[in-house]
Amino acid sequence: MSPKLKVLRRVSGPPPIKGFRPYGEATNHRIADPVNLLYEEYEALRLSDYERLNHHQASVVMGVSRPTFTRIYARALQKIASAFVEGRQISIEGGKIFFDSDWFRCADCSCYFNNPEKDKPVEQCPLCGSQQVSGFEMEKTSGTRPSEVSYDECVCTVCGFEIPHQPGKPCNQEICPQCNGAMRRKKVLEFSHQKKS
Amino acid sequence: MKAAITSTGNTLDSLLDQHFGRCQYFVVYDTDSKSIEFLPNPFKTMEEGAGYSVVQLLVSKGVNKVISGEFGLKVKPILDSHKIQMIIIKDPNKRINGILELLNHY
Structure with missing residues (x-):
């Protein structure tokens, strides 16, 4: 093997x-x-x-x-x-x-571009020179999974803060918006508590 | 600064090619001297690794921006490591002279 x-x-x-x-x-x-x-x-x-x-x-x-x-x-x-x-x-x-590098989107010519010079901030579109540029998450568009309805929640293991679970994104990759702690699926946590008791 | 644009033909009103590694032609545009060079893609019929060979060709031409419709998963890290900027235009009806006009602000 x-x-x-x-x-x-x-x-x-x-x-x-x-x-x-x-x-x-x-x-x-x-x-x-x-x-x-x-x-x-x-x-x-x-x-x-x-x-x-x-x-x-x-x-x-x-x-x-x-x-x-x-x-x-x-x-x-x-x-x-x-x-x-x-x-x-x-x-x-x-x-x-x-x-890998960060991606940006220009609102004027609707193009996407990345920034290979990481030390310099992006101020204008490299194509049309417009200032209407914003950060852009490339992974969101490449995700081809259809939107599944999920009623699960991710819960922070440190402070217990909860956010709705996003399908296709593992909970352990989420970061708690309150304390930057690791997140877990709520169901899993409850299950392990039941096991202990 | 030199930009490479993927093109479906060797005229200025040809369309932007939506493929990077297997495009028909590259248009190498020098924004300083305003010179335009049409380069037929010698790797378009390669079975594997077209993207890698194309990047080597463009690096030897001194290109530091590439404009295309899409970049493959394998070619993105190669371009990143050469510090070449990628620009994606998701509009198949875009023509080469339109893109060259946009680049005129340099």
Whole structure:
């Protein structure tokens, strides 16, 4: 049996540099093998510590589960720590990833476009130059599933806040609008409570 | 800045091609010199991986914007990693000269 395939991690863009090199005393005896930080580990560190998202929010951004995100993040810290302590270089390359970017819509010429220069904010439409641009979720249009009626609710595991469940979107990918906690399907929670009692 | 537009024919009033990898022609438009170049797509009959080969061709031409009706799932990450901007026009009746006029604000 073949092993389970890794889910591709969504990375918003490559890092601005290819790696880090130490300076000072220890560089005299250059250690040949650098620590290889994967793109997904760099992205995990960026989301968690630079963008200051919590692990659940960051895992949704990268398109992996929360435990997987935490493992990627822990590996990133471990690699950076070993590079610091042993005075080794860090090279950022490789990883099971795909690049993704935000999409926008222009109201004047009704075109859709993405923004490959992530540092610059989008101010005008690249096609017609209009200022009438707004953010746009690409996934919403590609979802071909017909609208199912669901009376279920997603409930926050931290504060208990409830929102109506959206068909086709797993509850564990929802983020609580009040406390940014992880959400679960209400039925599942009730069921597990019954089991305990 | 150079933009590549997918076209169904090699005249200015041809329609925008709704496919990216398997379009008939590319129109490479340089907004600085206002030069227009029609490029027949050599990969349109390829069975697999047309999108990838097309991106390599466009990168060698120095294109940094592509305009088409749709981009496939495989080609989006490739364009993203080359930092090429994608513009989608979901209007099959759009003509090349109309799009070139829109780009005139550069």
